[in-house]
Amino acid sequence: MRSFLLTILITVLVITQTLAQANALVKGVIDGVTGNQQFISLHVNQKYLTGSTEDYYSNILEDGSFAFAVEMQEPQLISMVFNQNRGYVYLEPGDTLVVNCSASDFQYSFQFEGKSKANNEYLREYYKVNPTESNAFKLVQYQQNQFWYTIAPEMDLKMRDLTVEEFIAYLGTRRQNALSHLFSSSSNLSGELSKGFSEYITAEINYDWAYHMMAHGHVYRKIKDIDQEQYYTFLDNMTNMKGRIGNQFYRQFLLAKIDRAYELQAEKASNPYKGKYEFAGKYSSDEKRAFLQSEMIGSAFSKRYIAETIPMFEAFLNNNDNDAYGSKVVAAYEKSLVNAIGTRASNFVIRNPGEEEVSLSSLSGKTVYLNFWASWCRPCMKKMNELKPLEQELKSKDVEFIHISFDKNEAAWKNAISKNGFQGTHVIVPEGVESSIAKEYEIKSIPQYFIIDKKGNFAEKPTLNSIKDLKKTLVSTAERM
Numbered sequence: 001m002r003s004f005l006l007t008i009l010i011t012v013l014v015i016t017q018t019l020a021q022a023n024a025l026v027k028g029v030i031d032g033v034t035g036n037q038q039f040i041s042l043h044v045n046q047k048y049l050t051g052s053t054e055d056y057y058s059n060i061l062e063d064g065s066f067a068f069a070v071e072m073q074e075p076q077l078i079s080m081v082f083n084q085n086r087g088y089v090y091l092e093p094g095d096t097l098v099v100n101c102s103a104s105d106f107q108y109s110f111q112f113e114g115k116s117k118a119n120n121e122y123l124r125e126y127y128k129v130n131p132t133e134s135n136a137f138k139l140v141q142y143q144q145n146q147f148w149y150t151i152a153p154e155m156d157l158k159m160r161d162l163t164v165e166e167f168i169a170y171l172g173t174r175r176q177n178a179l180s181h182l183f184s185s186s187s188n189l190s191g192e193l194s195k196g197f198s199e200y201i202t203a204e205i206n207y208d209w210a211y212h213m214m215a216h217g218h219v220y221r222k223i224k225d226i227d228q229e230q231y232y233t234f235l236d237n238m239t240n241m242k243g244r245i246g247n248q249f250y251r252q253f254l255l256a257k258i259d260r261a262y263e264l265q266a267e268k269a270s271n272p273y274k275g276k277y278e279f280a281g282k283y284s285s286d287e288k289r290a291f292l293q294s295e296m297i298g299s300a301f302s303k304r305y306i307a308e309t310i311p312m313f314e315a316f317l318n319n320n321d322n323d324a325y326g327s328k329v330v331a332a333y334e335k336s337l338v339n340a341i342g343t344r345a346s347n348f349v350i351r352n353p354g355e356e357e358v359s360l361s362s363l364s365g366k367t368v369y370l371n372f373w374a375s376w377c378r379p380c381m382k383k384m385n386e387l388k389p390l391e392q393e394l395k396s397k398d399v400e401f402i403h404i405s406f407d408k409n410e411a412a413w414k415n416a417i418s419k420n421g422f423q424g425t426h427v428i429v430p431e432g433v434e435s436s437i438a439k440e441y442e443i444k445s446i447p448q449y450f451i452i453d454k455k456g457n458f459a460e461k462p463t464l465n466s467i468k469d470l471k472k473t474l475v476s477t478a479e480r481m
Contacts, residue, residue: 021068028099029064042068051328071150075196076246092121092196119197142219147259149215159216175209205242207249214256245287271308273300294325294457297310298332310445317379341460345452346440352427367478368452372443374406375416380447386467391423397478406432
């Protein structure tokens with residue numbers, strides 16, 4: 001019976017969680033579930049990549065079984081939450097993981113089966129020796145410049161109470177013991193560790209050490225009178241240490257390192273994030289550079305350095321080939337805009353080259369997707385192509401797509417529309433960001449769009465930058481009143 005129910009559950013989940021995108025499966029059984037404990041959730045932290053967390057939910061059947069079809073961008077830890085208890089497991093693209101546990105002792109009772117069994121057995125033992133604090137409210141925070149170090153309470157006590165030499169020795173011994181255990185433990189496991197996991201856990205060990213070395217030297221430099229030049233020689237010995245961008249300690253180390261490097265520069269930019277953005281551009285690794293620069297852009301927008309950040313934003317979008325990081329900075333830019341939901345959208349009247357008049361007021365009673373773009377803008381072209389099937393589908397919903405181009409070359413604009421078969425209503429404003437409509441709508445860079453409801457007011461945009469979520473928002477807006 002349990003097998004039959006689990007098969008049905010997996011089939012339903014595969015359909016509802018978009019199997020076309022899912023590339024990993026997590027399933028299992030929780031023993032001792034009571035009547036009020038009806039679901040379990042799984043969370044994939046993609047904030048460093050896309051700016052958001054991917055959340056999955058599964059009902060728990062009568063026999064305690066659950067299942068998730070998950071989309072994994074790269075190998076990393078994911079968290080499972082049940083009844084306010086959180087546990088971590090390791091998952092990579094192509095994995096199947098079975099997690100059996102007890103409702104009364106959730107994460108401490110994890111038993112594993114499946115392709116990723118050996119990886120997670122090792123991880124469980126590793127965290128017994130090197131526990132991590134999953135409750136963010138218990139972490140100790142220290143701000144240095146624009147960067148916040150977060151330290152587990154036990155590690156904070158070591159940093160505070162040990163001398164500089166004792167702390168360096170403590171971290172070094174802790175790291176060496178973990179590496180020695182990793183290389184000697186494979187034979188004691190029920191299967192082989194995957195290459196991806198071996199690389200991940202090696203980075204976890206190495207950058208746990210490196211991050212806390214950075215934190216200690218930065219936070220306690222004056223309190224303990226740390227010789228900065230001598231202390232930071234440890235960075236010179238890290239050239240052969242490989243990082244994994246899916247590893248949190250590695251990402252935090254990179255951010256801490258660039259913060260200190262910028263601090264040491266003689267000349268500072270008026271916008272500190274601009275200075276760090278430029279510094280990050282010196283990295284040869286495409287992924288490392290994309291991560292750091294996207295973080296600096298997001299931070300700058302959140303601190304309202306809008307005008308100074310626009311050139312960085314545009315350069316990043318046109319030079320970065322990773323769409324996920326592009327979505328992340330676009331989302332950060334849109335969040336910084338001041339056109340508030342529910343306020344009146346400014347009317348405009350634009351004549352296209354055929355002398356036809358296009359105005360917002362003439363579309364009263366319809367939902368409007370107002371899009372600012374240009375044929376020379378790579379991210380704009382990508383979004384325009386994604387919109388084509390959506391425009392066709394929403395014709396019957398009274399949704400109008402108005403595309404305002406900032407092209408200076410009319411021929412190039414017309415050619416892009418014709419060649420790609422772009423739908424909707426098109427007008428061109430060669431003055432671009434200097435045009436009156438750009439100033440009214442505070443368009444400082446493209447791509448940019450707004451959703452305007454039937455009353456002519458700004459409507460809420462989707463929280464995720466995907467066509468599926470855009471469609472849901474447009475339909476919901478169109479069906480109101």
